Amino acid sequence: MPDTIDPAIASDWLAIGDSLGLVPGTSRRARLLGHDLHVRRRPDGALEAWFETEPTRPCHATDHCGFILLCLGDEPRPLFELAAFANPARRFLYMGGFGIHSGPLRVVENFLDMAHFPFVHAHILGSEEATEVRGYEVELDARQELWARDCKFIQPLASADAKGGADVDYVYRVVNPFSPMLYKHPAGRSAELADIIFLFIQPTDEERCIAHFAISLFDAQSSSGEIMAFQQNILGQDKPILENHVHKKLPLDPRIEVPSRADAASSTFRRWLRDIHLRWGIEAQSTEPRPRLSVEVAGKRTVARDIVEFRLRSPRRGPLPSATAGSHLDVHLPNGQIRQYSVCGQDDEGYTIAVKREADSRGGSIALHESVQAGMQLEIGLPKNNFRLDPRIEHAVLIAGGIGITPILAMARDLAARGKRPVLHYFCRSAEHAAYRAELEALLGTNLHLHLGLSPQQTEDQVRQALQAGGDAHAFACGPAPLMQCIERVAAERHWPADRVHFEYFRRTTPVEATGPAFTVELARSGRRVQVASDTTIVEALRAIDIHLDTSCEQGVCGTCLCTVIDGEPDHRDQYLSAGEKASHMQMLPCVSRSRSATLVLDL
Incomplete structure (x- = not known):
């Protein structure tokens, strides 16, 4: 076996085309994992294949489920099982091999991603009115196949023979890192009648591949042309997105890229690739330290009792990286400490943060209040956002307690700038503790509800009022631990979906438990x-x-x-x-x- 074949995938069977595409007595060239190969179908129908650079070195070749599969290793794994394929009532339609200038693992991960349906495949596989990815189960079974089950999505046009929208059940199956398939059927229809969609990837090189697209189905009404046109349209919508990734190979290093929070299948897929120690087609890990930016304190002012605002700009007066609503910065303080502060806003000059002087400060807020003055320089990290405001959200309930107004203010500004009318409930000890009150009143009008000096029971009553009607709204909350615990409890009682209630914690709401077995x-x-x-x-x-x-x-x-x-x-x-x-x-x-x-x- 050539030394350059990654041992993690050397024993896998990989598709190079459809079985009917190579008739007896003919041969063709193929490229797989960076190697040029020859494949021949003998007059008796059997397949044989060998490396072009080493004609005396054969590789394994077989027909299976309508595809020609090759294995470049010495000990091929057993072929995947698919008993349903043998049902004579099924039609098998090979829809072609499509060249994609993107890493093959990228294409597989995209195939597993349901979150993009409403946006990339709008009015076909998804709708912007129904963007939620419902929970589903993902596992790696004993045969080392990845399965994602109980996947459900509302689709306006699920297939070529669809007559309208339907709630569709999906089961994803990945038999090896380059060979995913999908079992798909409308809810209520027997899983035995599911369409089986194959997207078998021929990994030609680390940043290029051929996607072999096929389907096994029971549709007796639609013509082959109609089915092919429908499915090829889907792949055609994905292709430009795949080819425009910054990293064409798949990054497994979270410092380079992290899968979507809703994308459990993608996270499991990446974990699987790491566990088998795959290196081929994987973006090299980052060895760079986290970058820092030098900024100048352009201004410092008091915006409420014990709360000071700092305006940070580039010393060269150039633009700073974008900080979306909900972002925070790592601020490296003169005393050597690192503290995180939410970005209240960003303009052409830079960022704004606001810091409350805490009575039990461990040195961070005191250092900023007492030691940092206008004209000084600080180092900060790049903006990070774990409290992201999805731009597709139409209705938002914002809840802030005290200094928790800082990320919420950025969200209110963002929503208002896009013509939305968020509702903000702002809890403060007193009027003099309410930062940015005048701006919020001008920005939100009667949608600002300022709650001053409330008791715990009064606070809970107002939270219940704020979360009275969920509908399609998302709630965003930031504040002290008692307020956050109250919001968590009330949201659960009122059956708000967990993915529609978002929290930004300044401190833990539960005690730290860091002990356990060695x-x-x-x-x-x-x-x-x-x-x-x-x-x-x-x-x-x-x-x-x-x-x-x-x-x-x-x-x-x-x-x-x-x-x-x-x-x-x-x-x-x-x-x-x-x-x-x-x-x-x-x-x-x-x-x-x-x-x-x-x-x-x-x-x-």
Whole structure:
């Protein structure tokens, strides 16, 4: 076997075309995993194949489920099973091989992504009136096949013979990293009658591939031309998006790119590729430290009692990177500490943040209030957003408590600028503690509800009023822990879907529990290993061997210490990562999280 074939995929069967495309007595060339091959069908119908550069070295070839499959390794895996394909009532239609200038793994991941249906395939596979991706189950079975089950989506035109919209059931199956298929049928119809769509990828090179598109179905009414036109239209809508990715190879390093929070199948797919140690077609891991920006404090003013606003701009007066509503910055303080502050707004000159002087400050807010003055320079990280305001949201209920107004103000400005009318409930101790009150009154008018000096019961009554009618609204909340716990409780009681209630935590709402069984951490870049005792955090264990990670809250809230997991299963105990991100086990916060496996390998 040539040394350049990645052992993680050397034994996989990969498609190079349809079986009927190669008649007895003929041959053709094919390219697979960077190798040029010859494939021949003998007069007796059997297939044979060999490497063009090594004619005496054969590779394995077979027909299966309408495709010609090749394996370049010495020991092929068993062929995938698909008993339904043999049903004589089914039609099999090969719709062609389509060249795509994108990494083959990118194409597979896109195939698994339902979230893009309403936007890329509007009025066909999805609608902008129904964008929610409902929860579904993802697993890697004993045969090392990835399955995503109970996937449901409302589709205006699900197939060539569809007469109108339908709630459609999907089951995704990925038999190897380049060979996904989809079982698809309208809700209520037997799964035995599902259409089976194949998107078998021929990975020609790391940044180019051929997508072999086929379908097995029971449709006896539609012509082959109608079915092909429908399915090819879908692929044609995806192709330009795939070819315009910045990274054509698939990044597994979360510092480069993280899958959508709603995309459990994509997260599991990436985790699977990491677990089998695939390198071919994978974007190289980033070795760069987190970038910092130098900014000048252009202005400092008091906007409420104990709250000071800072305007930050580039010393060269140039533009700063975009900070979308809900973003925050890592601010590197003169005393060496790193603290996170929400971006209230951004204009042509730079960012605005507002900081409350906390009575129990650990040094961050005091340093900014007392030591940082206009004209000084600071270092900040690039804007990060874990409290994102989806631009498609039409109706929003905003809830802020005290200094929690900072990200909520940015959202109110963004929504108002787009002609929306958000409702804001702003809880403060008193009128003099209400930052940006005049601007909010001018911006929102009667949609601003200012609640001053309320008791806990009065606060809960107002939260119940705010969350009285859900509908298609999304709620965004930021504030002190008691308010956030109240909102969580009321939203659950009123049956708000979890994906329509969004929180930005300044501090944990539950006590930190960072103890547990001892385990070993291995640092992938240096090979060093450190034992993490039952009463010690990973961050503390690393400090003991003179390895210092950037940290801030050390409560699993801010995300400063976020790192990449290469191997092992983290025990997530943070309030920063989403449920989907935790399930993928691709990242963790070592300040509080631990390990469920005996050894945890981190990209450090």
